[in-house]
Amino acid sequence: AQSVTQLDSHVSVSEGTPVLLRCNYSSSYSPSLFWYVQHPNKGLQLLLKYTSAATLVKGINGFEAEFKKSETSFHLTKPSAHMSDAAEYFCVVSGGTGTASKLTFGTGTRLQVTL
Amino acid sequence: EAGVAQSPRYKIIEKRQSVAFWCNPISGHATLYWYQQILGQGPKLLIQFQNNGVVDDSQLPKDRFSAERLKGVDSTLKIQPAKLEDSAVYLCASSLGTPRQGYTFGSGTRLTVV
Numbered sequence: 001a002q003s004v005t006q007l008d009s010h011v012s013v014s015e016g017t018p019v020l021l022r023c024n025y026s027s028s029y030s031p032s033l034f035w036y037v038q039h040p041n042k043g044l045q046l047l048l049k050y051t052s053a054a055t056l057v058k059g060i061n062g063f064e065a066e067f068k069k070s071e072t073s074f075h076l077t078k079p080s081a082h083m084s085d086a087a088e089y090f091c092v093v094s095g096g097t098g099t100a101s102k103l104t105f106g107t108g109t110r111l112q113v114t115l
Numbered sequence: 116e117a118g119v120a121q122s123p124r125y126k127i128i129e130k131r132q133s134v135a136f137w138c139n140p141i142s143g144h145a146t147l148y149w150y151q152q153i154l155g156q157g158p159k160l161l162i163q164f165q166n167n168g169v170v171d172d173s174q175l176p177k178d179r180f181s182a183e184r185l186k187g188v189d190s191t192l193k194i195q196p197a198k199l200e201d202s203a204v205y206l207c208a209s210s211l212g213t214p215r216q217g218y219t220f221g222s223g224t225r226l227t228v229v
Contacts, residue, residue, distance in 0.1 A: 034218075043222040044158075044206070090157055101213055102148065102171060105157035 002027040002095045006106035014114050019078040021109045023091030026072065033074045034092040034103070035065055044090070050074065061085070086113045117141065119221035121207050127227045133195035136224045140188070140209030144219075146170075147184055149192050150206040152223070158206055164190060165212070197228045 007022040025031060035047040048059025055067040065076045074091060091106040120139040128134050140147050145166050150158035161180065163171040166187035175182070179198070184190040194201055204223040210216060 036220075044220040046217065049217065101146070101210070102160055102163050103158075103208075103218060105150075105159070107157045108155075 002029070002031065002093045002104050004091050004093045004104055004106035006089075006091050006109050008109050009107065010110045010112065012112040012114060013081045015083055016080050019076070019081045019085065019111065021076040021089050021091075021111065023074045023076065023106060024072050025074060025091070025093045027093055027095040029095030032094045032101075033065075033067060034094070035059065035063070035074075035076050036090045036092060036105075038088045038090065038108075040087070047076070047089075081111075081113045083113050083115075086111055119207055119209050119219050121205075121221035121224055123224055124222065125225045125227075127229060128197055130199055130228050131196040133193065134197055134226060135191050135193045136205050136207075136226075138190045138192070138207030138209075138221060140190070140207070141219055144209035144211055145187070146210045146212045147190050148208045148210075148218075149182055149190070150208065152204045152206055154203070161192070161205075194226075197226075199228050202226055202228045 003026045005024045033050045036044045037047050038044050047063050048057045050057045050067045058064045063078045065074050067074050088108045088110050090108050092103050094101050094103050122137050147164040149161045151161050152158040161175045162182045164184040167184045182192045204225050206223045207221045208218050210218040
């Protein structure tokens with residue numbers, strides 16, 4: 001069994017300030033973890049993924065996330081928010097391999113960026 | 116490489132009508148998924164195929180939803196009859212089969228049932 005909890009449904013930051021989107025996971029397997037972004041009326045875009053290599057993962061557009069097994073967390077951060085970062089962000093877990101490797105999504109965090 | 120193709124992009128139907136969605140995955144991707152994303156929620160897995168066999172359809176409402184993947188390539192998802200609560204975006208994704216190899220999502224089909 002696997003699940004993801006996104007701790008904030010809505011986060012608001014000012015442009016130029018840091019972003020922190022929190023995610024905790026649960027998985028019976030050694031998990032792979034992902035962050036996807038979804039802009040309004042657009043498809044899901046992969047930001048970054050963790051698949052048991054380096055625990056600090058760098059993604060696109062300046063985002064990064066750190067896998068912390070002891071805390072079962074995979075929080076997404078960015079040093080300086082940009083207006084174009086406003087979107088819905090999904091933390092996703094995948095456990096198992098081959099036919100068992102399905103994705104389970106969190107409920108999403110809406111990021112608002114203000115001037 | 117070409118992405119995951121889905122059609123139609125939008126569909127509006129009346130309740131109790133039927134509707135079908137089509138997905139063409141990335142060439143060579145053995146695993147194909149259909150997800151339902153209701154407004155304001157995260158995507159929920161409906162069905163997972165490995166080649167042309169069903170791996171997981173535990174959350175597919177089988178009394179009204181059906182899906183097939185003929186020849187292990189394209190897939191269709193059908194709803195018959197549709198209910199108001201089926202209004203959602205239906206996303207198709209494909210992968211080579213392991214998380215390390217990544218997943219690619221299509222742009223989705225937005226269904227509105229009136």
